[in-house]
Amino acid sequence: EPEVTQTPSHQVTQMGQEVILRCVPISNHLYFYWYRQILGQKVEFLVSFYNNEISEKSEIFDDQFSVERPDGSNFTLKIRSTKLEDSAMYFCASTQERANTEAFFGQGTRLTVV
Amino acid sequence: AQSVTQPDIHITVSEGASLELRCNYSYGATPYLFWYVQSPGQGLQLLLKYFSGDTLVQGIKGFEAEFKRSQSSFNLRKPSVHWSDAAEYFCAVVLYSSASKIIFGSGTRLSIRP
Numbered sequence: 712e713p714e715v716t717q718t719p720s721h722q723v724t725q726m727g728q729e730v731i732l733r734c735v736p737i738s739n740h741l742y743f744y745w746y747r748q749i750l751g752q753k754v755e756f757l758v759s760f761y762n763n764e765i766s767e768k769s770e771i772f773d774d775q776f777s778v779e780r781p782d783g784s785n786f787t788l789k790i791r792s793t794k795l796e797d798s799a800m801y802f803c804a805s806t807q808e809r810a811n812t813e814a815f816f817g818q819g820t821r822l823t824v825v
Numbered sequence: 826a827q828s829v830t831q832p833d834i835h836i837t838v839s840e841g842a843s844l845e846l847r848c849n850y851s852y853g854a855t856p857y858l859f860w861y862v863q864s865p866g867q868g869l870q871l872l873l874k875y876f877s878g879d880t881l882v883q884g885i886k887g888f889e890a891e892f893k894r895s896q897s898s899f900n901l902r903k904p905s906v907h908w909s910d911a912a913e914y915f916c917a918v919v920l921y922s923s924a925s926k927i928i929f930g931s932g933t934r935l936s937i938r939p
Contacts, residue, residue: 715868744926754869754915756926766925802868809924811857811876816868 713737717803717817724793724824732788732820734803743786744804744814745778747771754802759810760786793824827852831916831930839938840908846901846933848916856918858899859927860890863913872914875899886910911937 716735724730736743745757759766760778775791786805790797803817830849838844850856858875873884880892890901899916916930 742925746927746929753931754927754929756928759925761925767923769926804869804927809919810927811919811924813871813874814869814927816861816870818866818868 713815715803715805715815715817717801717820719820720818721821722823724822726795726824727792730790730793730822732790732801732803732822734786734788734817735784736786736803736805737807737815738784740805740807740815742766742806742809743778743780744806744810745788746802746804746816747799748802748819749796749799757788757801790822793822795824798822798824829916829918829928829930831914831933833933834931835934835936837936837938838906841905844901844903844906844910844935846914846916846935848899848901848930849897850899850916850918851897852918852920854921855892855894856920857924858890858892859917859919860884860888860899860901861915861917861929862886863915863932865912869915872901906935906937908937908939911935 718733743760748754758768758772777789779787800819802819804814806812806814828851860872861869863869872888875882875892913932915932917927
């Protein structure tokens with residue numbers, strides 16, 4: 712069964728450092744997403760990406776965040792200068808069409824900023 | 826305010842008992858409706874979805890949900906729970922006006938009593 716894969720599963724970084732979270736979406740999917748879940752809180756939308764550009768982004772997705780599809784398979788989330796409050800589980804997802812179709816989620820990357 | 830509400834933070838039921846998890850939404854138009862499950866250490870998996878038509882929808886793992894327009898609700902049910910159903914359950918919506926992101930409720934944690 713096709714799946715979304717994320718690496719690494721756990722990343723520890725020092726405050727102020729840059730991190731890149733990586734995702735390989737399902738190969739024939741066209742829409743890609745990043746969500747985050749702070750411990751004990753709800754899953755929050757960060758950004759959606761289609762046709763090599765951002766479709767929509769939330770207030771959380773400020774100038775410290777960026778996304779990229781550097782090749783035909785990877786989809787990355789970069790946090791330029793991490794803050795303590797960026798500590799969360801980050802989920803990548805993909806859909807074949809828009810978000811009203813089934814979204815497939817990766818298992819997440821737990822980011823810990825120290 | 827526009828929202829997805831899951832009023833129960835934590836529910837414990839006995840194995841073999843029936844289950845109902847509540848979800849209410851508050852949007853001008855009926856959105857696309859979903860239930861996702863998150864097992865410990867796992868990503869999110871779609872249980873079922875409602876777009877239109879029959880208001881009782883069947884999903885995977887023996888779950889079903891009923892859409893009630895008059896109550897703005899989309900409650901998840903299972904007639905007989907299994908220990909493996911212990912997980913976090915998220916109600917979610919996608920708006921017609923912006924079908925590029927999923928909006929999640931705060932989740933209900935389900936524990937199973939042996």
